[in-house]
Amino acid sequence: MDEILKVTGLSKNFGGLAAVSGINMNIMPGELIGLIGPNGAGKTTLFNLLTGVYEPSEGLIELNVEGQKKQIGGMKPYKITALGMARTFQNIRLFKSMTVLENVKLAMHKNAGYGVWSALLRNGKFYNAERWIEEKANEYLREVGLYRKRNEKATNLPYGEQRRLEIARALAVQPRILFLDEPAAGMNPQETDDLTKLIRHLRDKYKLTVILIEHDMSLVMNLCERIFVLNYGKLIASGTPDEIKNNEFVISAYLGEEM
Numbered sequence: 001m002d003e004i005l006k007v008t009g010l011s012k013n014f015g016g017l018a019a020v021s022g023i024n025m026n027i028m029p030g031e032l033i034g035l036i037g038p039n040g041a042g043k044t045t046l047f048n049l050l051t052g053v054y055e056p057s058e059g060l061i062e063l064n065v066e067g068q069k070k071q072i073g074g075m076k077p078y079k080i081t082a083l084g085m086a087r088t089f090q091n092i093r094l095f096k097s098m099t100v101l102e103n104v105k106l107a108m109h110k111n112a113g114y115g116v117w118s119a120l121l122r123n124g125k126f127y128n129a130e131r132w133i134e135e136k137a138n139e140y141l142r143e144v145g146l147y148r149k150r151n152e153k154a155t156n157l158p159y160g161e162q163r164r165l166e167i168a169r170a171l172a173v174q175p176r177i178l179f180l181d182e183p184a185a186g187m188n189p190q191e192t193d194d195l196t197k198l199i200r201h202l203r204d205k206y207k208l209t210v211i212l213i214e215h216d217m218s219l220v221m222n223l224c225e226r227i228f229v230l231n232y233g234k235l236i237a238s239g240t241p242d243e244i245k246n247n248e249f250v251i252s253a254y255l256g257e258e259m
Ligand SMILES: Nc1ncnc2c1ncn2[C@@H]1O[C@H](COP(=O)(O)OP(=O)(O)OP(=O)(O)O)[C@@H](O)[C@H]1O
Pocket: 014, 017, 019, 037, 038, 039, 040, 041, 042, 043, 044, 045, 046, 090
């Protein structure tokens, strides 16, 4: 299997509603993927299927685990996380009364799955796990520009910084695939521009595959190499930013109102 992630005929029904319907996707390692579409199109539901929050009604989700295909659809979220899938949430989920640093350290403890433990063993620092976790947590905070604020309560950060803290928490599980659900929501143009650079930098530095949902078309078109468009649960188009911008179906379903 060359793909890092392969989705085949994936569907999720809620009662009579087909929130996600017959999706096929092939994602290559290191790609920067955008997932766009109108409100209610099924974007977050697709993330929830891929990260184990929901069990698929139909279809396969295959992850490349050391060259072998592994069907992860319906697996528990903590197991999927341990296989290298990390995410942020559309509605920020931080431990508000904990400090910035504690939030990242907790993510490492809670998700001490494959990535974290294998890194510890590789470094021969198993005996000193606590110190290693502290060092890594500080590294991720530096990456997202929050190191100076590490001892502040998460709840005291401005919104844009809380979103970046969520990214640091996701990095803490040492993912191979990073899922970002509307990372620029609530950010001003300068913050959005900084975020674009940050995501590209993190992809390169940590050799990540990134799949992000966004309504901010300037971010999507600048950053993403390939874009998938959902509408009423169905994939209506995929292609490069230029192909998507010029796709009639996409313009009438979505971009017409956004651009
Ligand atoms: N747990 C659920 N139970 C019932 N219906 C749901 C559930 N989760 C999502 N839906 C419905 O599925 C559809 C897709 O919702 P989803 O949140 O995936 O859309 P989205 O593309 O992420 O939209 P937005 O851009 O507004 O975040 C919507 O009609 C929504 O109401």
